[in-house]
Amino acid sequence: xxxxxxxxxxxxxxxxxxxxxxxxxxxxxxxxxxxxxxxxxxxxxxxxxxxxxxxxxxxxxxxxxxxxxxxxxxxxxxxxxxxxxxxxxxxxxxxxxxxxxxxxxxxxxxxxxxxxxxxxxxxxxxxxxxxxxxxxxxxxxxxxxxxxxxxxxxxxxxxxxxxxxxxxxxxxxxxxxxxxxxxxxxxxxxxxxxxxxxxxxxxxxxxxxxxxxxxxxxxxxxxxxxxxxxxxxxxxxxxxxxxxxxxxxxxxxxxxxxxxxxxxxxxxxxxxxxxxxxxxxxxxxxxxxxxxxxxxxxxxxxxxxxxxxxxxxxxxxxxxxxx
Amino acid sequence: xxxxxxxxxxxxxxxxxxxxxxxxxxxxxxxxxxxxxxxxxxxxxxxxxxxxxxxxxxxxxxxxxxxxxxxxxxxxxxxxxxxxxxxxxxxxxxxxxxxxxxxxxxxxxxxxxxxxxxxxxxxxxxxxxxxxxxxxxxxxxxxxxxxxxxxx
Numbered sequence: 031x032x033x034x035x036x037x038x039x040x041x042x043x044x045x046x047x048x049x050x051x052x053x054x055x056x057x058x059x060x061x062x063x064x065x066x067x068x069x070x071x072x073x074x075x076x077x078x079x080x081x082x083x084x085x086x087x088x089x090x091x092x093x094x095x096x097x098x099x100x101x102x103x104x105x106x107x108x109x110x111x112x113x114x115x116x117x118x119x120x121x122x123x124x125x126x127x128x129x130x131x132x133x134x135x136x137x138x139x140x141x142x143x144x145x146x147x148x149x150x151x152x153x154x155x156x157x158x159x160x161x162x163x164x165x166x167x168x169x170x171x172x173x174x175x176x177x178x179x180x181x182x183x184x185x186x187x188x189x190x191x192x193x194x195x196x197x198x199x200x201x202x203x204x205x206x207x208x209x210x211x212x213x214x215x216x217x218x219x220x221x222x223x224x225x226x227x228x229x230x231x232x233x234x235x236x237x238x239x240x241x242x243x244x245x246x247x248x249x250x251x252x253x254x255x256x257x258x259x260x261x262x263x264x265x266x267x268x269x270x271x272x273x274x275x276x277x278x279x280x281x282x283x284x285x286x287x288x289x290x291x292x293x294x295x296x297x298x299x300x301x302x303x304x305x306x307x308x309x310x311x312x313x314x315x316x317x318x319x320x321x322x323x324x325x326x327x328x329x330x331x332x333x334x335x336x337x338x339x340x341x342x343x344x345x346x347x348x349x350x351x352x353x
Numbered sequence: 354x355x356x357x358x359x360x361x362x363x364x365x366x367x368x369x370x371x372x373x374x375x376x377x378x379x380x381x382x383x384x385x386x387x388x389x390x391x392x393x394x395x396x397x398x399x400x401x402x403x404x405x406x407x408x409x410x411x412x413x414x415x416x417x418x419x420x421x422x423x424x425x426x427x428x429x430x431x432x433x434x435x436x437x438x439x440x441x442x443x444x445x446x447x448x449x450x451x452x453x454x455x456x457x458x459x460x461x462x463x464x465x466x467x468x469x470x471x472x473x474x475x476x477x478x479x480x481x482x483x484x485x486x487x488x489x490x491x492x493x494x495x496x497x498x499x500x501x502x503x504x505x
Contacts, residue, residue: 101500135446162503175503177496179488186491306401309443313400313435319421319428324438334439335446347404349489352448 034090034214036065037081038120039110040072041096041103042130042180047121048072048095050197054204064211065090081109089113091210093120093193097130097344098181102174111187116220118227122196124183126296126304127344129196131180132336134343134350138178180344191221193228196294196341199280202228226299229279233298234291237282238273240264246317250330258288265290265315270337275307293341303347305338358478361406362387362415362471365395367425368460369417375464383468384475387415394418395456396429400440403454407444408486413453413478417470420458430458450481 040048052058052073061067068089069076092114098104111117122128133141146152146159164171183189193206206228212218221227235242242263251268258264264271264285272293273285280295297304312331318324331337339346364370370391376383392398395418406414416437424430434456441451455477457470 101496101503104496104500170504172504175500181491186493301401303401303404305443306399306404306440309400309439310436313439314432316435319431319434321434321438324435328439328442334442338443347401347408348447348449348486350487351446352484352487 033064033066035068035088036061037069037089037092037110037114038067038072039069039092039094039096039106041094041107041124041183042099043096043121043123044129045072046197047093047123050121050195050200051093051203053200054207055200057204057207060211061207064214078106078109081106081113084113086112087115089115090214091116091118093118094124094183094189095121095197097123097127098183098186099130099133099177099179100174101177104186105174107183107187116190117183117187118191118193119183119189120193121198122194122294122296122341125192125194125345126342127180127182128294128341131182131342131344132340133180135335136351137353138176142176179350182345185345190223192224192226194226194277194294194296195229195280198228199283201281202279226277229277229295231299232278234273234276234278234280234282234285234295237278237280238263238285238291239282240285242266245315247315247327248317249327250332252332253289260288264288270308270312270331272304272308272338272340274311275301275304275338293338296342304342305335305346308338309334356479356483358386358412358475358483359410360387360413360415360475360478361411362389362417363392363395363398363402364389364459365418365425365430366391366393368419368423368458369467371461372417372459372463372467375462376467377464379464381464381468383471386475386478387471394424394426394429395433396424396426396431398433398436400436400443403440404443407449407453407484408489410484412481412484413455413474415470415474416454416456417459417467418456420460423460449484452477453481453484 069081092110098107119125162175240263241261245266247268250270269290271290273291276291276293277295277298285291301307316327364373395416398416403414418430418433437456441454445451455474459467
């Protein structure tokens with residue numbers, strides 16, 4: 031029997047998801063043994079044309095990481111959708127926008143101006159800005175156009191499953207691979223379309239081992255401002271911890287190390303906007319009924335929008351900032 | 354055609370909904386622009402409800418509850434006040450005027466006050482104009498036309 035084919039692609043991402051796949055250690059050999067790796071630009075040399083030449087639905091499983099923010103990202107997303115039986119949004123960027131998605135707080139022009147004209151690391155007077163088409167003696171060079179708004183994979187193509195996390199934890203990836211092998215080898219039924227794999231349904235607090243008592247907060251602080259108590263809930267200590275608005279599945283590793291949850295596993299299934307949900311949780315623990323004092327306490331939250339929507343802005347209710 | 358604001362009003366069951374009811378039974382006339390949603394307490398109004406209203410096309414959101422000290426659940430309106438404060442910050446950060454969200458306390462006996470709140474808020478929203486969320490939906494045709502223009 032021919033081996034099932036596996037493709038792994040990165041769009042707008044940092045490469046951390048690919049590293050997380052390699053992080054499953056010895057299991058990667060099993061993956062290479064069981065699957066025929068047909069496309070993985072981060073790790074092996076393949077060309078887009080190799081994929082274009084394939085039959086439709088020839089790839090059994092595609093793990094797609096990275097957000098969609100350029101014509102190239104979109105083109106390959108469509109291509110891999112055509113060629114794959116199962117397309118999986120892998121990691122936070124593909125499933126909800128993640129760090130590249132923070133670009134939705136600004137716009138393309140501002141980004142281009144900063145990076146190529148006003149950034150302090152540029153030579154003064156630089157005015158070289160990349161163009162989508164440039165004529166050189168050998169012909170025309172083309173680079174893909176950057177979008178004004180970052181999109182998630184499920185917003186632009188039909189997606190079968192979602193694996194959240196920035197990056198997805200290696201033990202969860204290994205579990206998903208085991209399940210996939212089980213399905214392909216033993217004919218186990220596929221989970222229903224749209225299932226979130228490699229995570230659970232409750233919020234991060236459910237996995238957190240810290241003690242939770244009563245939260246009454248007069249001032250929000252950042253992790254470097256105090257020596258954290260190792261036993262007590264970080265929010266009780268005044269930190270903005272996204273645990274209450276974040277899906278569990280990561281094993282609550284950050285909070286165990288004394289760093290508040292940043293929300294990378296995305297929103298649990300019963301809420302629709304991670305930032306709004308976090309705002310709601312935060313508002314209920316502020317210890318004041320005086321409007322002016324509430325405003326003063328809220329002033330102590332550093333970069334509230336960037337914190338609440340750090341991983342989910344392109345999939346949030348409003349999608350992007352309105353000019 | 355003149356602009357008619359669409360406003361979503363979250364009214365608490367115990368005070369403001371009854372206050373609105375009083376305005377109705379007393380046959381007070383007020384702007385018909387508010388579509389009311391009855392909630393058991395303003396403490397139930399999650400910031401997500403407000404953002405979802407704006408996403409779904411509301412031009413303004415009005416939240417009305419019991420005066421401080423009158424809450425049927427003792428402190429639901431305190432939580433609401435704090436949630437509205439933080440929601441206004443979210444709206445401002447997302448480029449939507451925070452004035453489009455208003456919190457008012459209306460008791461069960463204040464039908465006239467409900468009338469005045471609805472009228473003044475409707476006029477304020479009329480002055481601010483409609484909301485049009487930009488680039489909310491992904492439109493493949495637009496993206497593909499732009500890519501073609503860039504010579505894909």
